[in-house]
Amino acid sequence: MIQDQKHIALAVATFFGVLGFGTMALVWPAWSNTQELRAEIKGLEAKMNALDAVTEQTTQLSEELHEARTYLTQDLKRIPDAPNIADLMRRLSLRVDGVTVWDQTFTAGSQHAPLGVKREGETDDGPDIKAMPLNIDMQATFDSVFALLQSAESMDRLVRIVSLRLHADRERLNRDGEPILVATVGLDAIYETVTGEEP
Structure with a gap:
């Protein structure tokens, strides 16, 4: 009977060991992938925020360039090198x-x-x-x-x-x-x- 209990305990321990190892074998790669994907998502979000800032800055610079060109063409006159x-x-x-x-x-x-x-x-x-x-x-x-x-x-x-x-x-x-x-x-x-x- 003790022998049977040892076998049962060993069988239960083996079962839970295999179950735990199997779970780890199946869950660990998914968890590891999830962590990698989260890190990649954070990196992409940071890049998107940087791109948004660059896009906003580009838009602002484009508007300033347009204003400067308008000022140049409407308010400033060129001085030629001959009276023509x-x-x-x-x-x-x-x-x-x-x-x-x-x-x-x-x-x-x-x-x-x-x-x-x-x-x-x-x-x-x-x-x-x-x-x-x-x-x-x-x-x-x-x-x-x-x-x-x-x-x-x-x-x-x-x-x-x-x-x-x-x-x-x-x-x-x-x-x-x-x-x-x-x-x-x-x-x-x-x-x-x-x-x-x-x-």
Whole structure:
């Protein structure tokens, strides 16, 4: 009977040992896999958070770049290395149609007046900022004169309006019965040259 009890105890112990070992053999890999997957999930979550931060930063930088480009194109004007009067006259020419514009004449000055302006950090050997005068005499409606002024102001290059003289020619009327304006617009075509060079 003691022998049977020993056999039963041994059988029970063996059964529980095999059961425990079998359970460990089956559960341990799954538990180990779970731990590895949890660590991988934490790593991926950290990467996602980092990507979210980078995406947010990229979006912010993209918006700042857009604002800077808008400022550059709308508010800042380029200064060419030559006055380019022919191009300026072409861009400011209005069609003489006898209805809104009766005459338009361009007179370019030959004086290259230095403006006494240097870019920050430049020496006397650097580029000089200069202006070449351009006068536009025209007989036109007010809207046409105003359109010319707006065109000069909205150019991508720096053009300075220095004078505007207007008077009404009461002897000549437009089709609406209003006097034609005789206008003289004085402009400066701003450009830069290296000291000693002239275009």
